Amino acid sequence: MNEMSAIPAAGPPRDAILPAPVERVLDNGLRVIAFSQRNLPLIAAQLIVGCGGAAEHEDEAGLSGLVAALLTQGTAQRSATELAAASDALGARLLAASGYDASIVSVSATTPAFPHAFALLDEVVRRPAFAPHEVDRVRTKSISDLALTYANPSAVARAVAHRVAYAGAPYGHPLSGTAATLETLTRERVAWFHERFYRPDDAVLVIGGDLSVDEAFALTDRVLGSWRAPAMPIGDRPHGAVPPPRTQAVIVDKPDAGRTALVAGRLAIERRSPDYYAATVATAVLSGYSGRLNQEIRVKRGLSYGAGASLTARRQRGTFFATTLVDHARAADAIGVVLATIRSLADAPATDDDLVTRKATVTGGFHRAIETVDGITGAVGEHVLYDVPIDEMQDYAHRIQAVDAESVRAFAARGLIPDAFIVLVGDASKFASEIARTHEDVRVIPFERLDLGSPSLTPAADLG
Amino acid sequence: MTALPTISASAIGVAPIRYVDRTLDNGLRAILVPDPRVPSVAINVAYRVGGKDDPLGRSGFAHLFEHLMFKGTSRTVAETMDRLTEDVGGYNNAFTSEDITNYYEVVPSNHLERLLWAEADRLASLTVNEANFATERDVVIGEYDQRILAEPYGMLDELVNREAYAVHPYRRGVIGSPAELNAASLDDVVAFHATYYRPDNALLIVAGDLDVDQTLRWIECWFGPIPTPSAPIPRVRVVEPAQTLERTYEYRAANVPLPAAEEAYHIPAASHPDAAALDVLESVLGAGRSSRLYTALVYQKQVATSAYAAADLREQPGLFGARVTCARGVELATARAALTEELERVCSDPPGENELARVRTQIASSLVRSRQTNTGVALELVRATTERGDPEVANGDLARYLAVTGDDVLRVARTYLRSENRTSIEYLPASTSAGQAQ
Numbered sequence: 001m002n003e004m005s006a007i008p009a010a011g012p013p014r015d016a017i018l019p020a021p022v023e024r025v026l027d028n029g030l031r032v033i034a035f036s037q038r039n040l041p042l043i044a045a046q047l048i049v050g051c052g053g054a055a056e057h058e059d060e061a062g063l064s065g066l067v068a069a070l071l072t073q074g075t076a077q078r079s080a081t082e083l084a085a086a087s088d089a090l091g092a093r094l095l096a097a098s099g100y101d102a103s104i105v106s107v108s109a110t111t112p113a114f115p116h117a118f119a120l121l122d123e124v125v126r127r128p129a130f131a132p133h134e135v136d137r138v139r140t141k142s143i144s145d146l147a148l149t150y151a152n153p154s155a156v157a158r159a160v161a162h163r164v165a166y167a168g169a170p171y172g173h174p175l176s177g178t179a180a181t182l183e184t185l186t187r188e189r190v191a192w193f194h195e196r197f198y199r200p201d202d203a204v205l206v207i208g209g210d211l212s213v214d215e216a217f218a219l220t221d222r223v224l225g226s227w228r229a230p231a232m233p234i235g236d237r238p239h240g241a242v243p244p245p246r247t248q249a250v251i252v253d254k255p256d257a258g259r260t261a262l263v264a265g266r267l268a269i270e271r272r273s274p275d276y277y278a279a280t281v282a283t284a285v286l287s288g289y290s291g292r293l294n295q296e297i298r299v300k301r302g303l304s305y306g307a308g309a310s311l312t313a314r315r316q317r318g319t320f321f322a323t324t325l326v327d328h329a330r331a332a333d334a335i336g337v338v339l340a341t342i343r344s345l346a347d348a349p350a351t352d353d354d355l356v357t358r359k360a361t362v363t364g365g366f367h368r369a370i371e372t373v374d375g376i377t378g379a380v381g382e383h384v385l386y387d388v389p390i391d392e393m394q395d396y397a398h399r400i401q402a403v404d405a406e407s408v409r410a411f412a413a414r415g416l417i418p419d420a421f422i423v424l425v426g427d428a429s430k431f432a433s434e435i436a437r438t439h440e441d442v443r444v445i446p447f448e449r450l451d452l453g454s455p456s457l458t459p460a461a462d463l464g
Numbered sequence: 465m466t467a468l469p470t471i472s473a474s475a476i477g478v479a480p481i482r483y484v485d486r487t488l489d490n491g492l493r494a495i496l497v498p499d500p501r502v503p504s505v506a507i508n509v510a511y512r513v514g515g516k517d518d519p520l521g522r523s524g525f526a527h528l529f530e531h532l533m534f535k536g537t538s539r540t541v542a543e544t545m546d547r548l549t550e551d552v553g554g555y556n557n558a559f560t561s562e563d564i565t566n567y568y569e570v571v572p573s574n575h576l577e578r579l580l581w582a583e584a585d586r587l588a589s590l591t592v593n594e595a596n597f598a599t600e601r602d603v604v605i606g607e608y609d610q611r612i613l614a615e616p617y618g619m620l621d622e623l624v625n626r627e628a629y630a631v632h633p634y635r636r637g638v639i640g641s642p643a644e645l646n647a648a649s650l651d652d653v654v655a656f657h658a659t660y661y662r663p664d665n666a667l668l669i670v671a672g673d674l675d676v677d678q679t680l681r682w683i684e685c686w687f688g689p690i691p692t693p694s695a696p697i698p699r700v701r702v703v704e705p706a707q708t709l710e711r712t713y714e715y716r717a718a719n720v721p722l723p724a725a726e727e728a729y730h731i732p733a734a735s736h737p738d739a740a741a742l743d744v745l746e747s748v749l750g751a752g753r754s755s756r757l758y759t760a761l762v763y764q765k766q767v768a769t770s771a772y773a774a775a776d777l778r779e780q781p782g783l784f785g786a787r788v789t790c791a792r793g794v795e796l797a798t799a800r801a802a803l804t805e806e807l808e809r810v811c812s813d814p815p816g817e818n819e820l821a822r823v824r825t826q827i828a829s830s831l832v833r834s835r836q837t838n839t840g841v842a843l844e845l846v847r848a849t850t851e852r853g854d855p856e857v858a859n860g861d862l863a864r865y866l867a868v869t870g871d872d873v874l875r876v877a878r879t880y881l882r883s884e885n886r887t888s889i890e891y892l893p894a895s896t897s898a899g900q901a902q
Contacts, residue, residue, distance in 0.1 A: 006539060006581075007578055007581050007582070008577045008578055008581055008682075009578075010552070010572075010574050010575045010577075010578060011574040011575075011577070012574060013503065013572060013574050014503035014572075014573050014574055014673060015503060016501065016502050016503055017500060017501050017502075037501075039479075039499075039501065040478065040479075040832055040835055040836060041476050041477060041478060041832055042832055042833065042836065081753070081763065084753045084754075085753060085754045088752045088753055088754045088822070088826070089471075089754055089822040089825065089826075090471060090825060090829075091471075091825040091826045091828065091829025091830070092829075109829065110471075110473075110476050110825070110828060110829050110832055111475075111476065112471050112472065112473075112475040112476060113471045113825060113829070116471065288550060288551070289546060289550050289551070290547065290550070290551045357551045357552055360551075360552040360553045360572055361550075361551070361552065361553040362553065363553060363572070364504065364552060364553015364554055364571070364572050365553055367502045367503055367504045367553075367572065368502070368504055368553075368570065368837075370502060371501070371502050371504070371836055371837045371838065372833075372836040372837065373836070397503075
């Protein structure tokens with residue numbers, strides 16, 4: 001019946017042809033990285049400001065995100081609507097967002113429109129209005145968006161897992177804030193964050209596409225060359241102590257959740273870590289339809305519609321999460337299967353042959369991402385932000401291909417398997433006692449008491 | 465506010481898509497677009513069969529058939545396409561429109577021959593049994609329940625087609641009706657495959673990191689031996705008579721958050737010389753926050769939460785639709801009056817140079833952006849070839865848009881946006897009080 005043997009074999013993997021980025025530093029300290037790729041009349045730029053959510057104080061969680069969201073909501077020259085109309089008329093895309101390590105403003109447009117679109121980027125970065133009514137509107141919207149997150153057990157489980165991994169360290173608080181922290185954020189604090197952290201001496205501009213690198217440097221100098229750093233020093237990068245990984249179980253009791261969301265997680269690696277490529281392949285072995293987690297959870301046992309894993313590498317150590325969503329009554333079984341599947345990376349290591357397709361999922365995704373100038377700009381930006389040599393981007397697929405079975409096994413054995421924590425969000429009455437049989441350190445938190453704004457996950461008064 | 469300079473879209477120089485166009489002896493047309501930047505390829509196989517070609521009394525059949533093409537063949541099992549793509553870092557899917565059924569995959573380029581094999585295999589040797597036929601029919605009916613019945617405004621597209629066309633099969637839409645889907649049999653499936661899934665009704669497009677000669681050899685090797693039936697392929701020859709009286713239809717449903725309306729006007733086929741001006745008219749009225757409908761209805765008068773226009777150009781004469789969703793507390797009649805005012809205004813007040821420059825820039829920008837990916841290029845050629853008969857027309861599109869003048873827009877607006885050429889659908893909550901509350 002099955003004659004798939006008739007199918008021709010795949011050929012050897014082929015290489016991408018990536019442009020070679022060139023770096024220059026402007027007099028104001030702004031690093032500019034330019035590349036030329038002239039197949040289509042499009043240019044993209046991405047300004048990476050080296051501070052984001054990690055620079056916020058716990059009590060002001062969500063501040064960097066609010067600042068970024070407000071940049072495109074009006075400037076000294078233009079209202080939010082006028083700005084949208086201007087960007088529209090140029091056929092441009094202008095976006096701003098913050099992460100833990102950086103705030104990023106990006107723009108792209110066709111070649112003749114780009115200089116004007118780039119001037120809009122300059123306008124929103126250097127002269128945002130932070131109009132009080134826009135601050136109120138965006139803050140209110142952010143708070144109501146949180147309600148969506150809290151209604152989704154999988155999103156709650158990931159947010160709790162994040163807090164468990166970092167506790168009170170700089171990455172610990174939720175990037176999108178909490179209703180309580182967002183309420184306290186004022187226009188003054190927004191303006192303060194912007195003035196202090198959006199500065200040329202801690203920023204990188206990546207620009208590329210249909211122009212020469214010299215044209216890119218000249219344009220950047222003309223538009224952003226007059227940008228001056230504020231007098232106040234930027235200060236040290238936030239670097240709080242991250243708690244060492246520790247086996248523990250955190251259960252959020254939410255009896256009205258449709259199903260129980262599970263996370264098995266662990267603090268993982270910095271983006272600059274030499275283990276990055278092995279960790280990426282190890283995660284790929286677990287992920288996707290044919291990945292081990294989905295095979296064990298869905299295909300073999302029918303416990304869930306899907307299961308997968310994700311690795312987030314940052315300036316400091318990031319996280320590894322394995323996730324799935326199951327019936328409450330199967331949650332204890334399922335978390336056992338998830339943990340055993342992660343352990344299988346060491347107990348039943350993948351062979352070099354197994355790894356061929358798993359590595360292809362990684363390189364295939366990377367290659368699709370760099371089809372566009374925005375994609376190349378983003379990939380360059382990620383390397384620059386994390387002080388990874390740009391050469392590594394040129395060599396990304398080869399570095400993934402070079403990961404062998406032994407390095408995946410060895411990394412998993414020391415970096416993913418030991419001291420993993422678990423988080424379950426669902427009807428605790430259906431699984432808490434079973435979890436207590438396999439875990440010594442178990443906390444059960446009623447959903448109503450959950451406070452993602454607190455390193456302990458419950459309001460500070462609870463500790464007393 | 466600082467004025468922005470007007471960008472001249474004519475300054476945007478887009479190199480033509482360079483492709484190789486071959487037709488095999490069995491009639492299969494293959495178009496290859498080599499681009500070595502990224503080691504990835506997009507494969508599209510478009511069959512010239514869509515909703516309009518559904519057999520009589522079997523509406524929804526082309527779409528149901530699309531689902532069956534994923535159930536395996538005599539040589540493969542179900543989900544083979546997923547394994548051949550997702551497991552190596554790619555993806556695959558398909559869609560059915562009024563005119564075509566298009567299957568596509570994106571994979572690392574060293575996997576190209578495997579996907580050509582798999583596409584040829586399911587063209588040549590699809591096997592469907594009662595069990596998976598019944599299962600997929602239920603899946604499609606579930607899709608109907610979810611997308612058409614449960615989604616707010618889900619029935620609107622279906623109603624527009626059904627009411628605007630009196631005789632042309634476009635009136636049946638693509639998803640069909642559950643009753644007709646339930647009436648379908650396994651024999652219908654076999655007959656449908658034999659009728660439309662044949663090399664001379666297929667267009668194969670591969671874009672990306674490929675070697676032209678080698679790819680042509682692979683295509684010849686895997687698709688070449690598939691025989692072409694001698695029977696002619698049935699084609700829709702029905703011509704919709706010119707509409708002479710305005711049609712209106714009122715529809716009430718549960719789960720209608722706010723009253724909405726669509727006004728649809730008959731327009732010519734995608735290959736007609738007016739098509740470019742109709743696309744420009746769409747952008748003047750309905751693309752983005754600077755468009756006339758958004759500015760007047762949503763921003764200034766605040767009678768609508770959304771308002772837009774779309775030129776739905778098809779292989780055979782299509783529709784130009786303008787759609788409005790009321791702002792909370794606003795009567796549908798008020799919002800429709802504002803919509804009518806803008807549609808009448810564009811018949812007397814054509815876009816000026818600044819407005820045209822904005823629209824040209826938008827159209828050119830979106831065309832250039834979609835050319836960045838192999839899958840964007842492949843789909844553009846699929847549409848050009850199936851809707852307008854020639855891949856080369858894609859290379860003339862930018863120039864055609866740039867040549868559209870304000871007078872052209874005025875002329876097509878006056879030609880097609882006439883009340884006797886209009887079908888209006890009012891989409892209202894089941895109980896009037898519920899939708900108008902607050």
